[in-house]
Amino acid sequence: MDEFILRTNKLTKKYTNDFALEKVNISIKKGEIYGFIGKNGAGKSTMLRLITGLAFPTSGSIELFGNDNRNELINAQKRMGAIIENPALFPNMSAYENLEVHRLQKGIPGSVCIQETLELVGLSNTGKKKAKNFSLGMKQRLGLAIALLSDPEFLILDEPTNGLDPMGIVELRELIKKLNREKGLTVLISSHILSELHLLATSFGIIHKGKLLEELTAKELDEKCRQHLRIKVDDPIMGATVLEQNLSTTDFEVMQDGTLKLYKYLDDVRNVSRALTNHGLVIEHLSQNGDSLESYFSKLVGGHKE
Template structure:
């Protein structure tokens, strides 16, 4: 079965006078993914989202949405997207229901039943006559999300949605996005400068720095790279693996394509590992503890790009 792509970009670039905001960006988002777009502030994340939603136009390269690439088709395809790129326009003196009614009329959505349904979806069904000015920041953020969801989009784009939220608000928003993804099959592109925040949410990541996409990897690949382990290189890999199994009674290791062994146990007993290998006649060429925290992995990737 062919993967169904919601978004594909092909060497997408954007230049403002002398400033290159994006350079040859190639990302692909499949249906049902939660794509975490990670980068420090001011490195091109918002520019990218503006290009996808049609708020700005590329200098070169192309965008494909729902398999549509021609500009006329693209405008039509963009109607299937909902985005919160700047703070959503909310009327402070109105209730949540009244806010959605205004947006429903603006968007020309027939029938009011979508309002109750959407309020229910974002957990604001019990706000009644309470004015938006009396909402917490988390509630306002969920109302903004309700505005975006009113038209029943297939693809949701969120730019730094947790900015200014307290920890509880962040958890609530994260759970809501997960639920929308799970129950409605909504595909989500979400940008943030905090990798750890998206780690519990995204199924795929794109790391951007100075307008360049440094890496694109799945959540599973990221976890593998960040998993703490002992990196072992001995003169006989097969024998080394046998010794780990027989002498240290562990199968919690992987033999990598380059012949190194990643041992995920005995992290706090390196001496025992080293002794078992040498006592059994092996020469240890390399033994170190590896694995990153998410933050240090992100810093290392970004720092490496700065030093090139």
């Protein structure tokens, strides 16, 4: 049975007459890297603030680690680490001093964890350099170190790649994968950059104007975006036989409605059409389908009726 780290039920946040979130249901299983995708202003940060207890919902409920009682939620939130919007740093302190303050605030015994965490995020050699003199990317790393300091079970990151150069983005991605793989850390990452999350996340939630449009796994997203020929013939079983025997391919699927999705011969539609018609099949539909990840997101968001 799947263990859920987070579930929300009709979670809603309303400001005067405007909904920042409206009846949002998301589910995150233990061990997942969940990519929370939406344009700026879609409601991502509001959702993360509600989950971490920095704001309170207008209605609906949040369940963390199987707990939805108010007091239980407060204890469950201690098992999380988070960066919401910009990391809260002490500008006149070094990286080490920043972590020491947060260690004391969180009641973490011993200071060994500080150097270990700084090494983990690549800030072990910053010495006495003050945080106000850090680059934006270094500040993001320090924020991540603060989130990881208590060795959380659930990590929440709000636009963590902001300010990072391409190499920094790659390093952060590999670090998150390592934490997920070696420590079993469950991660929720919000971003408006679908292409980057696709390299990292194992499941996705797509939000637009406060409403969750879709939840899907990485495999399902790949399937939706994979280029293919969509074929509709009067005899799907015979059509499948022709693809397998005459075109020598098994890289196709027969959908429930009888449509054939062929992932080969994308540049040789004429040969596919000829093979089908030579066996007496009537072609009712034949087209190339599939999107890039960005165009799929744009189509989903753009086609959503308010």
